Amino acid sequence: MKKYWKSSSMLLGGVILSAGMIAGCSSDEGDGDNGNSGGEGMSGELEIQYFVGGYGDSWWNEVIADFKEEYPDLTITEHKGPNINDEMRSRWVSDNPPDVVYIDGAGSSETQMIEDGQLANLTELVEGMEVDGEPLLDNFIVDPDRHDGEIFSLPLVFDTWGTWYDKAWFEEEGFEVPTDFDSFMNSMGDIQDKEGIDPLVTSGQHPYYFLRGMLYPAFGAAGGEELLNDVITGAEGAWTSDVVLETMKKVESMQQAGYFDSGLGALNHTQSQMNFLLHQNAFVPVGFWLPNEMANDVPDGLEFGFIPSPMQDAGEPYAIVPDLRPLAIAENAENKEAAEAFVEFVFTREYAELFSEHTGAIMNVAGVDLTENENVPEYLKEANEMINDPEQVQIYQKPHPMSADLETPIGNALLSLMLGNITAEEFTEEAESAAASYRQ
Amino acid sequence: MVQSKKQKYVFLAFCLVPTFILFSIFTLYPLFSGLYFSFFEWSGSSSNREFIGLSNYERLFQDKIFPRTILHDYFLVVTKVIGIMILAIFFAVALTQLKIKEAPFYRVVFFFPNIMSVVVIGILWTFIYNPSLGLVNSGLEFMGLGEWARPWLGDENWALPSLVLPSIWAGIGLFMLLLIGGISNVSKSYYEAAEIDGANEWQQFWKVTLPLIWPQIKISILYIVITTLNGSFIIVQIMTGGGPNNSTHVMGSYLYQQAFVQYNFGYGATIGVVILILSLITVLILQFLMKREKVQY
Structure with missing residues (x-):
């Protein structure tokens, strides 16, 4: 069965048409609130594991620096690199994983991690999460995979x-x-x-x-x-x-x-x-x-x-x-509270736009206008336009x-x-x- | 001063116990761990594992790729032993017997690949074999043999033979030095006596040099066999990743693929156990075949 993409309002291209909405978002995000209730009470260490491949790590550096600013009492430890999945394997095997993991690159398998019970069930968290004043689940370009109805990871990169x-x-x-x-x-x-x-x-x-x-x-x-x-x-x-x-x-x-x-x-x-x-x-x-x-x-x-x-x-x-690269929280995360705060922090239009600027690719958040952004490469704008025209392109998940x-x-x-x-x-x-x- | 029995045992313990502890930690423990994990279904990336008895071994016997990897391994063993030994003996004899003035320079040149990481060698030769920019195809085209040019590492028939050349190139130096050591220990008087008896240089090589350096040759062959069976996966992994279509997979690279790419760590451990068994059998057979009386003149 052929499936056309979500309604145009869910599409990047759809959002390209709604500049007014973006202006609103921009003003909301300008205060650096990012939809979070504040940085108080969050402390301890937050370990984040992320693969650094073709997209580089500049976006991560910026996001993590902002998160650190938001939660100054939190110590953030980054585990990153092109071989990070192999390097961190012993931590996962010994049930001492990092708190947050971006699943991408060689040596990582979301399916395997779910089968091995390594990822936390995020269903409840996600269903109650709001980003940019809207339910997070309404803000995804592509919905998270569900395994027996439960959500274990959130698609971060819309590749x-x-x-x-x-x-x-x-x-x-x-x-x-x-x-x-x-x-x-x-x-x-x-x-x-x-x-x-x-x-x-x-x-x-x-x-x-x-x-x-x-x-x-x-x-x-x-x-x-x-x-x-x-x-x-x-x-x-x-x-x-x-x-x-x-x-x-x-x-x-x-x-x-x-x-x-x-x-x-x-x-x-x-x-x-x-x-x-x-x-x-x-x-x-x-x-x-x-x-x-x-x-x-x-x-x-x-x-x-x-x-x-x-x-x-x-x-x-x-x-x-679409090929989605997800963000997840480890089942055995030691600082789940901070991990959840980080996940909530990341999924905003502000960071989605920043992602396109840094990587020339798209983050899995709908409602982001790239047309006027001079830092976004031309091919991405054109590809977006094409992808979001159902007459030209059909999307199969x-x-x-x-x-x-x-x-x-x-x-x-x-x-x-x-x-x-x-x-x-x-x-x-x-x-x-x-x-x-x-x-x- | 005569040592007391106690002092003797203390000294022996001082020498042996730390060695045995290190041997146990770094050799015996991984060995038995590998054997233990071969009885489990385990992804290798979590703490969950399920005991499945001999199922991994049953699977191994039904695996269509694994017999090919054994053949590939022994193809490399045979070609490397022949290639390295012929060239290493040739260079060793040439550098010791032919009184070449630049011998020390050549010794360094031939040994040079041995101080390079195998990974670097693999990458270097990948560029040499590059279908469009590589030295091999460019050289062939330069010599007017353009029709011989081919994607060496991308051809199912040529990829495995193409791995032999870098493996030999990387191995000659060490064994050449080993054999030079052996030849240097042969007394010159044997050659003088042989010469007086009318033996030419070729006969001197076969009747004097070769029998007297046989222990070094034997050790070299055993070493090449063992390192090939256990270590050829590095060059395979770097240069072809086992492809195209499994045509260059050796047991080690297949183990790696199963354990770390396909998340079948238990099955990978099973392959490791079989590599150990095959290596032991091969070495025992070789020991038997190469058993000779020690030659003394």
């Missing part, structure tokens, strides 16, 4: 995968920005002929980049959320269904046309992104973090352009599958991230397909077999 291209280069050379799969194939063919390059690159060392960046939207467009749910949960027969096979045939046709970078099997994600920046390829499926992650390597004149991955049939709108136990073997088979070592039919059989093992 989405899509396909990137160099807008300036495309305009200069007259390349077509794809609008559907046929136009994608035409555009790649044109680029291949004119530039003599393999137009599409992705990371072969991490095939989930293509899985999440290209196939999820393709499955959403072809079979809606029901299919997306089935393939992610490994439902019986999902991967061998006709609709999945049709989608995989599209991938096979891309391979047979020689559109995939011939060396992609060896590339890690930064190498594939570097290839894209160097115009060795024209398209790369990555999330919103690409410009921030590669900021130091962007050649002069390159202008980031973002489209939802054009895997849908002609005449259909683009499809997008996945039930939860795919388990690594299923994603790993499917990623391996997918890479074989992209390298031309197996057919689409063989891929679906291998994926179905992986799903069968996963179900056991």
Whole structure:
């Protein structure tokens, strides 16, 4: 079933239209109150664990500094870095976790943490929480996942995968920005002929980049959320269904046309992104973090352009599958009161706007106007506008991230397909077999 | 002064007890912990775990990828032993017997990779193999052999053989020094006697040098086998991550993937136990095969 996005008032783009409301919010937030009742009585230590990846840590630094100012008696200890999930693993294993955790990056799994009972039940807290004078639950762009009806994490970062291209280069050379799969194939063919390059690159060392960046939207467009749910949960027969096979045939046709970078099997994600920046390829499926992650390597004149991955049939709108990165409180948090205060503190429009300024991405809070903000990159404004136009883009929500136990073997088979070592039919059989093992 | 029995035991205890304590903490404890965890279903990221008996071992026997990882491991063992030993012996003999003036310089050059971290070596060779910018493909194209260029680490057939070269490159120096030590201990009079008897240099190598440095060769082979079975996962992890499509996974990297990527820590521990058993069996077989009478002239 295809699901259009929430009502326009819930959308960023929807909010773009309601500047007056923003003005109101701005004046509310100007006093630094942030919807909290005050900083009195909060003391002790608050430990916060957060992954630092493509989005950097400048937003966190600012938010935590503000929180510290709000609660001066609180000692805040930050555990952060690109390998923080591995570094903190022993703390979680020994039931001595930090109080607040931002779940993102390698070595973290929200699903696993919930299954292991490591995250606190936030249902009651969230249902009673108000932010910017409105119930928090009404302020999310995408609602929190519920496990047996309970909420264990709050989606903080609204990430989405899509396909990137160099807008300036495309305009200069007259390349077509794809609008559907046929136009994608035409555009790649044109680029291949004119530039003599393999137009599409992705990371072969991490095939989930293509899985999440290209196939999820393709499955959403072809079979809606029901299919997306089935393939992610490994439902019986999902991967061998006709609709999945049709989608995989599209991938096979891309391979047979020689559109995939011939060396992609060896590339890690930064190498594939570097290839894209160097115009060795024209398209790369990555999330919103690409410009921030590669900021130091962007050649002069390159202008980031973002489209939802054009895997849908002609005449259909683009499809997008949000990828949410949540904030949670540890079940064994020693300072739950402070942890709850921090969560409440973060989910405001003020910090959502700041997030877009710092990271070039979107925080999962509705009602944020980015159109007039000069610090927000142009591609993000354009992407927002596109994402929030249901005529152009349909949004499909996945039930939860795919388990690594299923994603790993499917990623391996997918890479074989992209390298031309197996057919689409063989891929679906291998994926179905992986799903069968996963179900056991 | 004659030591009393008590003094002797105190001295022995002074030497052995701290060593045994450290050995117990850093070797025996992890060893038995690994064995213990192999009987559990455990994500490795929380304190919850469930005893499941031998289920992980049953699963291992049904795992289609694991036998491939064993083959990959032994492919690396065989190619590394052959490659490193041939080159290390060649360089050791050349630097000791051929009276090269720059021998000390070459000793440093050949040993240099050994002082580099394996991680650095892996990253370095990843760049060398880079499909578009790497030295290998650029060199081939420069020599007019462009059709031989390929995405070495991204090709399911070529990725594993491509890992052999950096592994050999990184290993030669240490064993070359070990063998140089052995050759230096061979008395010159043996070579003089052999020469008087009319033996050429090739015959001197086979009849004098090789038999007399056999203990060093044996130790080198055993060391290469053990370090490959236990440590080749580092270079795999850095250069290919086990891919493409599991074509370079060795037992160690597969263990890592299961334990830390797929959150099957108990299953990863099971793989660790099997690595230990296979390593022990391999070393015992090698000890048997390489058993020779000590040569003395």
